[in-house]
Amino acid sequence: MTFLSSGAVLVLEIVGLRLIAPYVGITLQTNTAVIGFALAAIAVGAWAGGATADRRDPRQLIAPLLVAGGALVVAVLPLVRFTGSLFTGPDAGSVLLLAAVAVVVPAALLSAVPPMVVKLQLASLAETGSVVGKLSGIGTLGGIAATFGTGFLLVAVFPSSGILVGTGLVTVAAGVAVWLLLRRSPGGAGRLPTALLLLAVAGSLLAAVAPTPCEAETSYHCARVVADPERETGRVLLLDTLRHSYVDLADPTYLEFEYVRAIAAVTDVIAPPGEPLSALHLGGGGLTVPRYLADVRPGTTSRVLEVDPGVVAIDREQLGLETSEDLQVRVGDARVGLTAEPAGERDLVVGDAFGGLSVPWQLTTVEALELVDRALTGDGVYVANLIDHPPLGFVRAELATMRRVWPHVLLLARAPVLAGEDGGNLVAVGAHRPLDEAALADALHAQDSQWRVASGAEVAAFAGDARVLTDDAAPVDQLLTPYGTPDR
Numbered sequence: 001m002t003f004l005s006s007g008a009v010l011v012l013e014i015v016g017l018r019l020i021a022p023y024v025g026i027t028l029q030t031n032t033a034v035i036g037f038a039l040a041a042i043a044v045g046a047w048a049g050g051a052t053a054d055r056r057d058p059r060q061l062i063a064p065l066l067v068a069g070g071a072l073v074v075a076v077l078p079l080v081r082f083t084g085s086l087f088t089g090p091d092a093g094s095v096l097l098l099a100a101v102a103v104v105v106p107a108a109l110l111s112a113v114p115p116m117v118v119k120l121q122l123a124s125l126a127e128t129g130s131v132v133g134k135l136s137g138i139g140t141l142g143g144i145a146a147t148f149g150t151g152f153l154l155v156a157v158f159p160s161s162g163i164l165v166g167t168g169l170v171t172v173a174a175g176v177a178v179w180l181l182l183r184r185s186p187g188g189a190g191r192l193p194t195a196l197l198l199l200a201v202a203g204s205l206l207a208a209v210a211p212t213p214c215e216a217e218t219s220y221h222c223a224r225v226v227a228d229p230e231r232e233t234g235r236v237l238l239l240d241t242l243r244h245s246y247v248d249l250a251d252p253t254y255l256e257f258e259y260v261r262a263i264a265a266v267t268d269v270i271a272p273p274g275e276p277l278s279a280l281h282l283g284g285g286g287l288t289v290p291r292y293l294a295d296v297r298p299g300t301t302s303r304v305l306e307v308d309p310g311v312v313a314i315d316r317e318q319l320g321l322e323t324s325e326d327l328q329v330r331v332g333d334a335r336v337g338l339t340a341e342p343a344g345e346r347d348l349v350v351g352d353a354f355g356g357l358s359v360p361w362q363l364t365t366v367e368a369l370e371l372v373d374r375a376l377t378g379d380g381v382y383v384a385n386l387i388d389h390p391p392l393g394f395v396r397a398e399l400a401t402m403r404r405v406w407p408h409v410l411l412l413a414r415a416p417v418l419a420g421e422d423g424g425n426l427v428a429v430g431a432h433r434p435l436d437e438a439a440l441a442d443a444l445h446a447q448d449s450q451w452r453v454a455s456g457a458e459v460a461a462f463a464g465d466a467r468v469l470t471d472d473a474a475p476v477d478q479l480l481t482p483y484g485t486p487d488r
Helices: 002-024 028-055 062-084 092-111 113-121 125-157 160-182 194-209 258-269 288-296 309-318 334-339 366-375 393-405 437-446 456-463
Strands: 222-227 234-239 242-248 278-282 301-306 327-331 346-351 376-388 408-413 424-431 452-454
Touching: 002 028, 002 062, 002 092, 002 113, 002 125, 002 160, 002 222, 028 092, 028 113, 062 092, 062 113, 062 160, 062 194, 092 113, 113 125, 125 160, 160 194, 222 309, 234 309, 242 288, 258 288, 258 376, 258 408, 258 424, 258 437, 278 288, 278 334, 288 301, 288 327, 301 309, 301 334, 309 327, 334 366, 346 366, 366 376, 366 393, 376 393, 393 408, 393 424, 393 456, 408 437, 408 456, 437 452, 452 456
Parallel strands: 278 301, 278 346, 301 327, 346 376
Antiparallel strands: 222 234, 234 242, 376 424, 408 424, 408 452
16 A cells, blocks of 8 residues: 555656646746645645544545545546646746646645554554554655656556556555455444545546647657648647747748748858758757758758657658658757767757757756867857747856857847847857858848847857856756747
């Protein structure tokens, strides 16, 4: 009972994060809220369970608690999805509300079980240490088994809905079995409320009809592809809360998102027109930029580092991705992939990896950018998509970090963003050679973009005395102001 109840709480904590991600994104705040509420629920449940066990016979309560906790684990799924359809966005209120709905009540009920088991097992005060220690160890082992089993196995095989419903029903079944077993004991097991069993059934039925924004659950995202009603061959890849990529199935040179047109403008001026490049892409999404390069610069070789195999599968199945020697996709973390890149071979590195609204911190630091620089040729260029909103603390820090690695750094964005009056996407460019700002401005105009180029001197003033990000200190989520609805 201790093993199962503790394990169920950990399953709920891990899957709860995935459950609320489609509505509020995956950020440090989201992780913090889920973990914090889970710990609070465990503390309250254990405290209340222990106090109650001193006043009432635990044999009357353990089975109902297991059944109630399991039933509510099942009910969490429709509760979060119905609530999430009303409260969407990365604001703190929505994050805290959905995290609380996802974990608090069932985790508290299940956490009340272990101290009651301790009470039943404790025959004398002389055995207190061994009994408490043994059951604490058993509960911890249950949590460890649930953590590794969920993270390495269940999430890879089953959707979040199946994991939650399955965990809840197994816990309910265990509660019924415990009730039947305790009925034979001298003190009996008391009454098992039928309403709790009905709650488990009702939760399962509601889970089947609850609205879901997911077409597919990947290892990292709730994903779906939607057609552009205004363009027959246009497709939008949505990951969690964001429009992640736009792909025209018939025309790879059609670039819907402004930040992609800005990246394309950079690629248009770093080499003579039509000349093939050797490119590395940190983050794949819909592979819009690699497709563009393959079309406008035939013979270009691109390697894409994409952490989510599910996204790659969607690219193949719904977005027409065809890989080859010239267009390779490697599944794995981009920072790890950078360490394996040969030195001095890439003409271009494109940074477009995101976890929610933020660039993964491990790709923002001096150490990461030095790996990027190592992969580039002497004349190579790094171009990165960033997202921030006033006061643009993250962008300023990232520009300061880029200036530590490259002597020439430019910034592309809408004029109000560069003025600090608005937020959204910005594109930063770094190189060891001077970049032709006038040619880049012309390339933006040719891409039908109203973005402007901030010069190296403007970038230096814009970055100011912002902190340089390092592997030891890169508080990206704290620096980022995650408001608005930019294109990822």
